[in-house]
Amino acid sequence: MLRFDVISIFGEMFSAITAQGISAKALDKGLYELAVWNPRDFTHDRHRTIDDRPYGGGPGMLMMYEPLRDTFKAINQQQPEQPNHTIYLSPQGQPLTQQRVAELATLPRITLLCGRYEGVDERVIENFVDEEIAIGDFVVSGGELPAMMLMDAVIRLQPGALGHQDSARQDSFSDGLLDCPHYTRPEVVDGKAVPPVLMSGNHAHIAKWRYEQQRQRTQARRPDLLNN
Numbered sequence: 001m002l003r004f005d006v007i008s009i010f011g012e013m014f015s016a017i018t019a020q021g022i023s024a025k026a027l028d029k030g031l032y033e034l035a036v037w038n039p040r041d042f043t044h045d046r047h048r049t050i051d052d053r054p055y056g057g058g059p060g061m062l063m064m065y066e067p068l069r070d071t072f073k074a075i076n077q078q079q080p081e082q083p084n085h086t087i088y089l090s091p092q093g094q095p096l097t098q099q100r101v102a103e104l105a106t107l108p109r110i111t112l113l114c115g116r117y118e119g120v121d122e123r124v125i126e127n128f129v130d131e132e133i134a135i136g137d138f139v140v141s142g143g144e145l146p147a148m149m150l151m152d153a154v155i156r157l158q159p160g161a162l163g164h165q166d167s168a169r170q171d172s173f174s175d176g177l178l179d180c181p182h183y184t185r186p187e188v189v190d191g192k193a194v195p196p197v198l199m200s201g202n203h204a205h206i207a208k209w210r211y212e213q214q215r216q217r218t219q220a221r222r223p224d225l226l227n228n
């Protein structure tokens with residue numbers, strides 16, 4: 001079973017994936033397990049301090065090294081026999097792709113470090129992080145939402161997570177192309193009809209049309225994907 005260990009000072013945010021949807025059902029089915037660790041539990045001062053000002057000056061605060069070091073130590077005492085892959089969510093990371101998601105989905109164990117403030121002391125990354133991943137070229141308030149997006153993408157690829165295993169295969173990017181258009185009832189609405197091929201019952205024609213739609217849509221919207 002895939003195990004996620006998440007380091008966050010806002011662990012309650014993760015109810016967004018444990019309480020609803022495919023990720024909640026997958027948790028109930030035992031397709032993955034999740035443990036959330038708060039670095040404040042690894043402090044020793046009255047104020048449970050986990051952040052401090054940056055050396056050299058500059059705006060904001062940084063997450064300090066020692067509470068994170070001690071959190072990693074506690075995590076790595078769990079199931080030490082399981083190889084652990086530690087990811088720091090950060091705008092400085094490699095952009096997350098469906099290909100990387102598929103690779104991550106094969107791992108037995110993933111630790112996700114969710115930064116807050118201006119980030120973490122660089123020595124944390126040097127000593128404990130295997131991979132930095134960016135969820136996009138924009139900045140959000142912390143690593144929790146990026147972590148949940150990565151987790152959701154990985155969880156839905158776990159066998160048994162989706163009602164129909166084909167769903168994951170048909171997703172956008174799963175074959176390097178954007179997804180084709182989809183339609184459901186009614187057949188005609190506001191003067192717009194479902195493409196007749198989809199009503200033909202001819203599965204070969206339908207598959208051909210869908211693939212052609214994927215290629216046209218990818219060429220029009222994301223030609224960069226066609227160079228891979």
Ligand SMILES: CN1CCN(C(=O)c2nonc2N)CC1
Pocket residue numbers: 089090091114115116117118119120133134135136137138139140141142143146
């Ligand atoms: C310290 N904190 C800054 C904000 N942040 C991100 O914007 C981010 N994470 O992953 N992809 C991203 N983009 C997470 C880390």
